[in-house]
Amino acid sequence: MSTPIVIVPACTAQEAKHPYHFAQMKYVDAVVRGAGCLPLVLPAIGAEIDLETLLGTVHGVLLTGSPSNVHASHYGEQVRDAAQPQDLPRDATTLPLIRAAYQRGIPMLGICLGFQEVNVALGGTLHQAVHEVDGMTDHRETKGLPAEQQYAPVHQVSLAPSGCMAAILGSADPIRVNSLHTQGVARLAPGLAVEAHADDGLVEAYSAPGASGFLLALQWHPEWRMAANPVSMKLFGAFGNACRDYQRRSRAASPV
Numbered sequence: 001m002s003t004p005i006v007i008v009p010a011c012t013a014q015e016a017k018h019p020y021h022f023a024q025m026k027y028v029d030a031v032v033r034g035a036g037c038l039p040l041v042l043p044a045i046g047a048e049i050d051l052e053t054l055l056g057t058v059h060g061v062l063l064t065g066s067p068s069n070v071h072a073s074h075y076g077e078q079v080r081d082a083a084q085p086q087d088l089p090r091d092a093t094t095l096p097l098i099r100a101a102y103q104r105g106i107p108m109l110g111i112c113l114g115f116q117e118v119n120v121a122l123g124g125t126l127h128q129a130v131h132e133v134d135g136m137t138d139h140r141e142t143k144g145l146p147a148e149q150q151y152a153p154v155h156q157v158s159l160a161p162s163g164c165m166a167a168i169l170g171s172a173d174p175i176r177v178n179s180l181h182t183q184g185v186a187r188l189a190p191g192l193a194v195e196a197h198a199d200d201g202l203v204e205a206y207s208a209p210g211a212s213g214f215l216l217a218l219q220w221h222p223e224w225r226m227a228a229n230p231v232s233m234k235l236f237g238a239f240g241n242a243c244r245d246y247q248r249r250s251r252a253a254s255p256v
């Protein structure tokens, strides 16, 4: 059996004189060494993408983190802080991609911004600044610290005892996670189920129990120092297995 192909949608940024499409190495590495799949970095070209052709040839989607934010207009709000970075080409690429992959039952794993994108794409909303919401704590990383400190575990999340994440991990015990986000889930989209929440009640992970394909999304960063984190390796392993299952089933359905 060939290696499943996993789409990794790119971010866009201006570096020196030129604009770039890019994906961080830690996400690409997580697809290769965590999920055992072949990453395909997809440029953020939005409506130029023939989703029918693309999704007929791939077996999974990994939606990465990014400093950018889903434009608030996608969930019916005005942007409250214009200083918060946006990546409109990424929005125009990931939101339709998520909906199309969801319809086809293609496995998806969302991380941080990707967690927020899946919720918005499927009809949910976001807090634009979690730390400004009554009763919520500040989930942002401390600016200026070295990455090892910024991505260190800082709070625990409680797992849904009968959720798919507890099943993947073989335990519903709380886990400690890192936290590098300003925004967060306000209203969960229809069909999504909470898999983990922080002590302040913020949704930190969800799944789609009734979906035809694997869908798990995490507000934290399991890809950071993944190989040294047994929880992360189990989560990426489960995603990779879902992609292999999807590949087998799609091969059987069209054996040409």
Ligand SMILES: N[C@@H](CCC(=O)NCCCC(=O)O)C(=O)O
Binding pocket: 024, 064, 065, 066, 067, 068, 069, 111, 112, 113, 114, 180, 181, 182, 183, 184, 221
């Ligand atoms: N901008 C959103 C999402 C934050 C996010 O994805 N942070 C990680 C960026 C760097 C990385 O990918 O490791 C928010 O602030 O909520």
